[in-house]
Amino acid sequence: MSFASERNYLQDRGGAWLIALVTLTIVVVPILNLAVPPESPLHISTYTVSLLGKYLCFALLALAVDLIWGYAGILSLGHGAFFALGGYAMGMYMMRQIGDRGVYGHPELPDFMVFLNWTELPWYWYGFDSFPFALLMVLLAPGVLAFVFGWLAFRSRVTGVYFSIITQALTYAMMLAFFRNDMGFGGNNGLTDFKDILGFSLQSDGTKNALFIGSGIALIAGYLLCRYVVDSKLGRVLISVRDAESRTRFIGYRVEHYKLFVFVLSAMMAGVAGAFYVPQVGIINPGEFAPIVSIEIIIWVAVGGRGFLYGAVIGAILVNYGKTFFTGAFPEIWLFMLGGLFVVSTLFLPRGVVGLFHSLKKSLAEGRLKQEDEQTPMAEEKA
Numbered sequence: 001m002s003f004a005s006e007r008n009y010l011q012d013r014g015g016a017w018l019i020a021l022v023t024l025t026i027v028v029v030p031i032l033n034l035a036v037p038p039e040s041p042l043h044i045s046t047y048t049v050s051l052l053g054k055y056l057c058f059a060l061l062a063l064a065v066d067l068i069w070g071y072a073g074i075l076s077l078g079h080g081a082f083f084a085l086g087g088y089a090m091g092m093y094m095m096r097q098i099g100d101r102g103v104y105g106h107p108e109l110p111d112f113m114v115f116l117n118w119t120e121l122p123w124y125w126y127g128f129d130s131f132p133f134a135l136l137m138v139l140l141a142p143g144v145l146a147f148v149f150g151w152l153a154f155r156s157r158v159t160g161v162y163f164s165i166i167t168q169a170l171t172y173a174m175m176l177a178f179f180r181n182d183m184g185f186g187g188n189n190g191l192t193d194f195k196d197i198l199g200f201s202l203q204s205d206g207t208k209n210a211l212f213i214g215s216g217i218a219l220i221a222g223y224l225l226c227r228y229v230v231d232s233k234l235g236r237v238l239i240s241v242r243d244a245e246s247r248t249r250f251i252g253y254r255v256e257h258y259k260l261f262v263f264v265l266s267a268m269m270a271g272v273a274g275a276f277y278v279p280q281v282g283i284i285n286p287g288e289f290a291p292i293v294s295i296e297i298i299i300w301v302a303v304g305g306r307g308f309l310y311g312a313v314i315g316a317i318l319v320n321y322g323k324t325f326f327t328g329a330f331p332e333i334w335l336f337m338l339g340g341l342f343v344v345s346t347l348f349l350p351r352g353v354v355g356l357f358h359s360l361k362k363s364l365a366e367g368r369l370k371q372e373d374e375q376t377p378m379a380e381e382k383a
Contacts, residue, residue, distance in 0.1 A: 073242030078167030086271025146267030175289035190285025305352030
């Protein structure tokens, strides 16, 4: 078995374990939350359910980044913008559902618009009272932005660090724009005070568990979609683009088309992650556009293992669990720890945790084969 085929086998097996674990989690956790009494040591609190739901959303976001960075060599430092756009689309739908239950009791305008003396709903808010329309915008808003941006960048053959810089500039520009009150997205406060989704109260334990289950299903679907892409002919072309873009272009492939497709697909996956994230945390604001958010996503993928789809999921969950713990225990040093983690991963774990595990397993297998080869002549001599 060649190294490439062995790696594909390991990735498929790792993906199977990932799907099985996520499936088990989204079945067991709601049961332990809803069916087990709070005084039982097996009970899982509603807060923990929402926290795990956030981790699943972040895992889907990391998966989207690994698809383009690990397999196409496109290092995007702007995926936080696509994540935020999906979140804003879902947030706008939930704001429209508040109606006259807001602080100011206006039947149509959100509270922040009433406070800012807006007299009518902006045209780009039309349609968000419909859930199917909101879902469509969750995909279209990040997808169209990625298409326009990617078309201009890839046809101009912007690659490498230059592409990373302009994607970071994109998300920073969007952060500044969404901070403006006259943009109609809540300014620096963003969108919050959501009441319900599809008629179900967001404060209900059942709704929180349903969102958790939906996040898990979205992660599984995202993984299967990414696995289908990377195992197809398209995936092989993307790997060729990553390893030798000029040579791939020379033999006749329209490299910019392949890169554009996977970039748009990745952006839409990020938008879906943002849409599941916002109802579970109860707020979306321009801080999600901050460049540091996109940089953190890269760290998740690097720690878990770039080029291993399930490695990105593992990295996202590990780093965010660490963030939850250390921001509570040592809040003043968390950012230094995060930076140090990225440096250590780059210098000593270039293939991440999953890559280290794979290397150790391969070394042990080679050691056993070598030992068996040494013992075979001894057995023949005794015979």
